[in-house]
Amino acid sequence: MRGSRRVQRSSPISRSTVASNNRPDRETREARQRLRAYQARQKVHQHRVTRRRRDNIIASIVVVAVAVIAVGAQLAYFNGGPGTPVAKPSASATPTPTPTAAAGENSGDVPPVSVAEDRSWTGSMKLNDVTLDFTLDGAAAPQGVASTVSLIESGFYDGVTCHRLTTGEGFEVLQCGDPDGTGAGGPGYSYGPIENAPADGVYPAGTIAMARQGGNAYSMGSQFFIVYGDTTIPADAAGGYTVIGTVTGGLDELNSQITSKGVEGGASDGKPAVPVTMSDLTVE
Numbered sequence: 001m002r003g004s005r006r007v008q009r010s011s012p013i014s015r016s017t018v019a020s021n022n023r024p025d026r027e028t029r030e031a032r033q034r035l036r037a038y039q040a041r042q043k044v045h046q047h048r049v050t051r052r053r054r055d056n057i058i059a060s061i062v063v064v065a066v067a068v069i070a071v072g073a074q075l076a077y078f079n080g081g082p083g084t085p086v087a088k089p090s091a092s093a094t095p096t097p098t099p100t101a102a103a104g105e106n107s108g109d110v111p112p113v114s115v116a117e118d119r120s121w122t123g124s125m126k127l128n129d130v131t132l133d134f135t136l137d138g139a140a141a142p143q144g145v146a147s148t149v150s151l152i153e154s155g156f157y158d159g160v161t162c163h164r165l166t167t168g169e170g171f172e173v174l175q176c177g178d179p180d181g182t183g184a185g186g187p188g189y190s191y192g193p194i195e196n197a198p199a200d201g202v203y204p205a206g207t208i209a210m211a212r213q214g215g216n217a218y219s220m221g222s223q224f225f226i227v228y229g230d231t232t233i234p235a236d237a238a239g240g241y242t243v244i245g246t247v248t249g250g251l252d253e254l255n256s257q258i259t260s261k262g263v264e265g266g267a268s269d270g271k272p273a274v275p276v277t278m279s280d281l282t283v284e
Helices: 015-078 142-153 251-257
Strands: 120-127 130-137 164-166 172-176 207-210 224-229 243-249 276-283
Touching (some): 142 243, 142 276, 224 251, 243 251
Antiparallel strands (some): 130 243, 172 224, 207 224
């Protein structure tokens, strides 16, 4: 009798079972890939944020530095009275430099204080076609007024220019009185001390004050500045600036015809765009 043969066969593994067994590995790989991609994107994003923050900080520092330099340069430029060049001038055939006095000393033939007569003076001047009326306070600033009255009466200022204009916000002055037109000239003498300077450093529109070298109270000469808009000038080591008088008429015309035209080249500090010459100065 032929015996029956049993063949034991393995149970077939279906494709679905293989796929099912491989799915966790594939999902794990995909998850890892997604994680790595996310981490890479986060790294790029963080780098951009860090770079943007750094760039903003650098930009802020640059803006502040530029502002500080501009203000500092303007104040340093303003402190340049007689003896300190204000611009690059053409050579003068007969320069008249102002002597530099030692601290606390007058230099040269300074008019005596008695010339101011301890009283108020009234006067006028023409800047181009603009007539400015003014008063000088000989009681509050006797040395400054004595010098200014003497120079006016001698005709020193006739034909002299106003060589400098500032147009910054809160720093609006027209500086005049240098016979060389360079910012370095004067009458051949220098004097002090500082008189009648405002304690708060505020010089209202219409103020007439004397220019000087920074840190030197005895460096005043013939240069003065007319404040055409409220201006604040911080005191330096020597103090403030001698206020000798006030404009009483013509300031609006000065603004409309001269100062509103600005500075040469569009700067905020330099030679006026409209050349300015002084004439017809009188005082009594």
